[in-house]
Amino acid sequence: MAASTELYTPVMSDALVILGAAGAVIPIFARFRITPVIGFILIGLLVGPYGLGKLVPEHPWLYHVTISDPDRLDIFAEFGIILLLFSIGLELSFGRLWQMRQQVFGLGSLELLGIGAALAAILTGLGQSPTAGLALGAALALSSTALVLRITNRATPVGRAALAMLLFEDMALVPIIFVLGALGPAAQDSMDGLMSTLATGTAVILGLLVIGRYMLPPLFAQAARTKSPELFLAASLLVVILASLATAAAGLSPIVGALIAGLLIAETEYHGEVENILEPFKGLALGIFLITVGMSIDLAVVAGDILKILLATCGVIALKATVTAALLRMMGARRGTAAETGILMASPSETTLIVLSAAAAAQLIEPSTEQFWQIVTALGLTVTPLLAMVGRYMAGRVDTIEPQQRLPDEQEPRAVIVGFGRVGQLVADMLAAHGKPYVAVDADADLVTEGRRLGYAVTFGDAARGNAIARLNLEQATAVILTMDEPVSAQRLVRNLRASYPDLPIIVRARDTTHAAALYQAGASQAVPETLESSLQLSEAVLVDLGVSMGPVIASIHEKRDQLREQLMEEGGLTEKPSLKSSSLHDRSA
Incomplete structure (x- = not known):
């Protein structure tokens, strides 16, 4: 009984808090037709270790409705991102990715390198060391795959451009982390580790592609014969968990495995059924991730340095929006498309937090610097839905379409x-x-x-x-x-x-x-x-x-x-x- 209570206290209590918060936010904000993104972050702020969780020592009963230990958030955030990347992979295909190769490696690389270099130069000029400026520039140049692809429609020009840039950023995440490690004190070990991980990761990805091609069709065919939605769900989760574990064991990010799992299932004739079954999990996965973002914001630090945090957040957003829009215009995009995409991609990313942690571990930035930019990232993620609305408004302003033919009256059949x-x-x-x-x-x-x-x-x-x-x-x-x-x-x-x-x-x-x-x-x-x-x-x-x-x-x-x-x-x-x-x-x- 003691073992059972011990298991319940740290794990089950946290899970119930996060799932209960997600279940409360979705219907409340849907009723008022407000995006739940801000609601999830505010709820996370309220029940997190820097909100009511801080009061647990004085009021022990709050333990069961809050999370008081920041370190326990990582597993929930990673789970949410894995499910989101899996659902994105389901809506893609290898053929579509091949068709987008010029956008992914052309536009995507220019966007990441251009913004990263600009941010690195500015931060170095403001007093950071060159290596710290490079680390912060690479981290802040990343944009939120979890939010942007959830907000935009991938069938539109804005959605296609955003998807191309985000795919390149996700692929570049692992090399960025290892390059930062190579700039730290143990540089030679990091370079050796980089080459070893790239070789192992490539082998694992090729193995997943081969195994998935021959194993997934019979697996889902068997699930289809049972006519059991539960078995379809179990098979889908098994595939994504195994793929994520395989890439994590190879030294790559688990989200790489989740994306590959989605792509592999998208190539089968059962992808539509899998997507229908997993549809309710998309909102839940996004909610879990956003709640953990809200929980990571320390209001005491924000209040003590509010002006710098706001200036840094606005500066990063303005620079990223300007560079992205300019690149799109240079590549022939319409003014409205360039403006909307630039503003939509302007906030930092959930992966920014990963790169910041890697830079701190490599001793490239101080812990206080890491915390400052973590708060900037969290605030940037919070305003992403507002940026999307601003982007659509600006697109309409700079790219107004004048009617040349009378549209049928709305009351006319x-x-x-x-x-x-x-x-x-x-x-x-x-x-x-x-x-x-x-x-x-x-x-x-x-x-x-x-x-x-x-x-x-x-x-x-x-x-x-x-x-x-x-x-x-x-x-x-x-x-x-x-x-x-x-x-x-x-x-x-x-x-x-x-x-x-x-x-x-x-x-x-x-x-x-x-x-x-x-x-x-x-x-x-x-x-x-x-x-x-x-x-x-x-x-x-x-x-x-x-x-x-x-x-x-x-x-x-x-x-x-x-x-x-x-x-x-x-x-x-x-x-x-x-x-x-x-x-x-x-x-x-x-």
Whole structure:
């Protein structure tokens, strides 16, 4: 019994405090439509070792609702970051990363080196030693993967640029730590350790890629046969834990293993199911991390040095925003995209805390310097959601799009096209040709500007954010057509739209038949797989060239399409289409 009580006291009590705080913040802030990021940090500040936890010696009962030992926070923070990086990996793929290689190693390297060098030069000029300036510059140049990718939509130009820079920063984390170690007293040992770790880490990563390619499909296939969500969850957590342990044992960061685990599962046909099951854990993981950030802020130190801390925080944010925006403009980005991305990426990162600890361990900076910049980092993370809002506002100010065609009135029945790339424009052309009013929405300012110049009724908006779609007054919509080439986002948006508008026809572009089945399950009225339609068009061309009359060919194509659609709906778990008051554009606009 004593052993059981001893286990409960330090471990279970802390876990209950953090999970209970996360459970309280999410619904309260959701009710008031406020980002929970600030709430998580404030709660952490309240129940942490520098808040109510400080009063435990005078009031022992507070022990069970606070955390009084700062050292016990590390495991919870690392757990939150690991889950976040795993979920990010799930939404990527090796093919997409390969396509982004120029942005990752071009833009990403320039951003990290440019900001790091600028900060190092300024801090050295303010009295830091050259090695301390280099260490602090490298630490503060990093941006928050956990927050930025949670806030932004990776399908937009801002999201793609931020993702490229953040991926490079995550890959550069381990070399940065070892270079700092090489600058310390035991330089030769650090260099030997660097080469050894790089060799071992490379071998481990290659091993994970090979094992994952051949072991994960049968593992998740077996989980799928049991039709047990719990087994899917257990298998997913097993993969991410083993991958994180493997990279940690090799001397790399566990978050590298978590990201690789997500990428490996993203390559399997079961990634959609894994993502659905893990969806509730994303908010929880972010909350755990942010609560630990709040717990690390010592209000006594802040109050004693408030002016310097505020100046340092504002200076770092201003410099990072300026350098990032200038680099993006040099590489051809629009002014609005450059401004929004620069401001969004301006705050320090959760990995800044890791680099600061490594620099202090290498005796490059004093403990007091480490604590000062830890507080600056925590404050920077706190204002990241506010920076995102400022960035969106500034983007609208510097890159205003003047309408060249009257958009349909909000009260006028019209179709809503989400995504205005090649497919969206073709749908708009066909609707216009048959006299059907429409409005299109896209998060790419370049596409919106070009579309309006050509006379299309298109407006700027990010469909991933609920308020952008809500502003289009879908109560009056004749249908919603989703054309974006983002399978996960499309599936999530269909689910949300169906929950809010049960009678709305939702027609969705699907990547393949598997994706179409998942969209039907999410609530789509019609899901059109690209691979299926190209096969039907090819069959039509073959039959006509062989001399079959056009009438029977068209009839057989329609019959085959209906047959395949019913099959896909059955695979999606539906026996009939979602109930609609009116199932056609003509009926709803009549």
